[in-house]
Amino acid sequence: MLSIGTLARETGTKVQTIRYYEQIGLMPEPDRSEGGQRRYGRDELDRLAFIRHARQLGFHLDAIRELLNLADHPDQSCAAADSIAQRQLRQVEQRIARLEALRTELKRMVHDCEGGTLADCRVIEVLRDHSECLTDHTHIGA
Amino acid sequence: MLSIGTLARETGTKVQTIRYYEQIGLMPEPDRSEGGQRRYGRDELDRLAFIRHARQLGFHLDAIRELLNLADHPDQSCAAADSIAQRQLRQVEQRIARLEALRTELKRMVHDCEGGTLADCRVIEVLRDHSECLTDHTHIGA
DNA sequence: TCGGATACCTACAATCGCTGTAGCTTCAAG
DNA sequence: CTTGAAGCTACAGCGATTGTAGGTATCCGA
Numbered sequence: 001m002l003s004i005g006t007l008a009r010e011t012g013t014k015v016q017t018i019r020y021y022e023q024i025g026l027m028p029e030p031d032r033s034e035g036g037q038r039r040y041g042r043d044e045l046d047r048l049a050f051i052r053h054a055r056q057l058g059f060h061l062d063a064i065r066e067l068l069n070l071a072d073h074p075d076q077s078c079a080a081a082d083s084i085a086q087r088q089l090r091q092v093e094q095r096i097a098r099l100e101a102l103r104t105e106l107k108r109m110v111h112d113c114e115g116g117t118l119a120d121c122r123v124i125e126v127l128r129d130h131s132e133c134l135t136d137h138t139h140i141g142a
Numbered sequence: 143m144l145s146i147g148t149l150a151r152e153t154g155t156k157v158q159t160i161r162y163y164e165q166i167g168l169m170p171e172p173d174r175s176e177g178g179q180r181r182y183g184r185d186e187l188d189r190l191a192f193i194r195h196a197r198q199l200g201f202h203l204d205a206i207r208e209l210l211n212l213a214d215h216p217d218q219s220c221a222a223a224d225s226i227a228q229r230q231l232r233q234v235e236q237r238i239a240r241l242e243a244l245r246t247e248l249k250r251m252v253h254d255c256e257g258g259t260l261a262d263c264r265v266i267e268v269l270r271d272h273s274e275c276l277t278d279h280t281h282i283g284a
Numbered sequence: 285t286c287g288g289a290t291a292c293c294t295a296c297a298a299t300c301g302c303t304g305t306a307g308c309t310t311c312a313a314g
Numbered sequence: 315c316t317t318g319a320a321g322c323t324a325c326a327g328c329g330a331t332t333g334t335a336g337g338t339a340t341c342c343g344a
Binding site: 003014016017020024033034035036037055060061 | 329330331332333338339340
Binding site: 177 | 300301302303304309310311
């Protein structure tokens with residue numbers, strides 16, 4: 001029987017985050033001690049580890065919910081899980097492509113800046129004048 | 143004298159976003175028409191274009207605030223602006239590295255999945271068992 | 285067995301960078 | 315002068331946490 005703190009430590013999760021997962025129904029309501037504290041077993045540990053791993057792979061909580069449903073019904077076809085992972089892979093590849101474009105432009109900015117005064121600073125200038133920009137940044141969002 | 147809608151169109155920004163930037167002090171409070179509607183000039187247009195471009199390069203609003211302060215004082219040294227850009231470049235490079243690791247792992251997951259039932263599904267399995275994981279995912283955050 | 289440190293509890297607010305809504309007023313074209 | 319688009323304020327919501335305040339439980343050493 002694990003306390004929430006132990007579970008947190010084992011899975012590299014914050015305590016608050018575990019309670020949040022419970023609140024949104026991603027983790028089940030666990031047993032409680034006499035005093036009302038949460039007590040977890042191995043199942044919950046595994047489930048949380050699954051969630052965290054998927055999060056680290058960049059899956060949204062919605063996708064994780066789907067994957068958990070799938071994992072709970074092992075008789076179904078693999079296709080659904082696979083398509084979620086493929087969607088995720090495509091998203092990761094898109095993000096990489098976008099970031100590589102940003103990297104190019106930032107490198108150029110930094111490289112061209114030769115440490116005079118701000119009046120001639122390439123960094124400021126490039127930001128000021130979009131037309132100098134090679135990158136197609138349509139809709140980036142961090 | 144530009145309306146907020148025109149400004150939005152010219153810079154590819156939503157009207158709400160412009161008002162939000164004003165609210166957090168990133169854009170100045172503009173003049174108003176007799177009826178109380180915002181009227182902008184060229185300065186504000188340039189400033190907003192600068193902000194949007196920096197956002198597209200992934201700069202946080204805090205960093206943009208710094209860059210704008212710097213841009214307003216062209217006599218100072220360029221070093222501060224350069225170091226902000228370099229920090230940004232490093233962050234982008236880190237993100238790329240992390241995403242590339244994810245891509246590798248996702249590719250492996252997807253590739254190994256050969257369309258049986260979920261009981262043998264690599265996608266689920268890899269997520270379940272972190273020890274199969276090649277990636278160092280310290281703190282990813284999408 | 286007691287005391288105190290630590291961990292836990294609930295409930296709620298804040299983060300970041302917007303975006304959407306409701307209910308009203310102003311503007312510009314016909 | 316009318317009408318419809320665009321503007322106004324104020325506020326709520328997103329996703330995925332994280333932090334706070336104020337109180338309770340648990341555990342370990344003395």
